Amino acid sequence: MGDEDEKNTPPSRTKSTVLNRTLDIVGRTFITVGLLMLAFVAYQLWGTGIEQAQSQKKLAAEFSRVTSSTVPSQAAQYDRAVLREGDVVGRISMPTLRVDTWIVAGSKLKYLEKGPGVFPQSAMPGHVGNFAVAGHRTSYGAPFGDIDKLRKGDVITVTSQEGTFNYSVTGSEVVPPTDISVLRTVDPTRAVATLITCHPKWTSSNRLVVHAELTSEQSAITTPAVLTVSTPDTSEPETVTPGWFHDTSRVWPTLAWSVALAAIWLAGSRLFRRQRREAGSAASRALAVWNRVGTYAAILSLAFLFTVTLYVMFGNLSGLLP
Numbered sequence: 001m002g003d004e005d006e007k008n009t010p011p012s013r014t015k016s017t018v019l020n021r022t023l024d025i026v027g028r029t030f031i032t033v034g035l036l037m038l039a040f041v042a043y044q045l046w047g048t049g050i051e052q053a054q055s056q057k058k059l060a061a062e063f064s065r066v067t068s069s070t071v072p073s074q075a076a077q078y079d080r081a082v083l084r085e086g087d088v089v090g091r092i093s094m095p096t097l098r099v100d101t102w103i104v105a106g107s108k109l110k111y112l113e114k115g116p117g118v119f120p121q122s123a124m125p126g127h128v129g130n131f132a133v134a135g136h137r138t139s140y141g142a143p144f145g146d147i148d149k150l151r152k153g154d155v156i157t158v159t160s161q162e163g164t165f166n167y168s169v170t171g172s173e174v175v176p177p178t179d180i181s182v183l184r185t186v187d188p189t190r191a192v193a194t195l196i197t198c199h200p201k202w203t204s205s206n207r208l209v210v211h212a213e214l215t216s217e218q219s220a221i222t223t224p225a226v227l228t229v230s231t232p233d234t235s236e237p238e239t240v241t242p243g244w245f246h247d248t249s250r251v252w253p254t255l256a257w258s259v260a261l262a263a264i265w266l267a268g269s270r271l272f273r274r275q276r277r278e279a280g281s282a283a284s285r286a287l288a289v290w291n292r293v294g295t296y297a298a299i300l301s302l303a304f305l306f307t308v309t310l311y312v313m314f315g316n317l318s319g320l321l322p
Helices: 002-008 011-068 072-076 248-281 285-318
Strands: 088-094 099-105 129-134 155-160 163-175 191-199 206-214
Touching (some): 011 088, 011 099, 011 285, 155 191
Antiparallel strands (some): 155 163, 163 206
8 A cells, every 4th residue: 555655646746845844954954063163153253262261270370480489580580480381470451451361382383272372482471582473363261362453552560470562563563464573573672562363354465563662761681582492393383373273183183073963963853853753653651651751851962062072072173274
């Protein structure tokens, strides 16, 4: 009988059913991708900010510990200190932008997740030379999100183990990411600061560079001192800050967590469909209720696991973005 029904089904109806199923799958796929993209945007705007805030607390504690254990004789030798990448250097504040954040040693993006990073071989705060710092503009707290609003004469204050130094903004410019000349010291007798971030906002096609100079009320420390990290990279960078897929170590973790997400999603979908089938064929109402409770408990567990996995995957995916 069933075979006869299939044979008697008009071809137009069969084609219509296939088309409807195809459109249903395509529509569900687009909706899922759209929701994942919205979730990733939310993670970039707020999730990374939570992570950065936690890192900032650790940097504050680290700076307090270092300064409390540094005696004057040690501070005098500060220019010879070797920092590990990711170690706290000090604090930078821009009163006009209401920015006040801890800065770290190193400009790799995994360290910029903690806060703005000082380029290796840059001058230390207050010393003659170019004190160059890079920072995020849209994620991880966006410490440099509004540095385009800095105007000539605005003050940038930097605090390190050696004291507090005020820089006055002298101007800004937009350069391509390959223009590494902004990192170099032009005049070794002047103490200047350079702030660098992506431009325009939400993209990485260029770099916004803000220039500042130590205020005339302060005398620069004439003893040259550059940031030296424990694992120095003597090669000159090809770009001011890295671009897409800069951290290749996160490629495979991103793919692996993506596969795990797909597996959890498929498991949840099958479990939900099975629950619907069993709800209509249960022998008794009591059995149907217990089946439903057990299934929903499993679905909630999978939903929690999916959320955690998604968060970890987003963290790895962020490492591939500029």
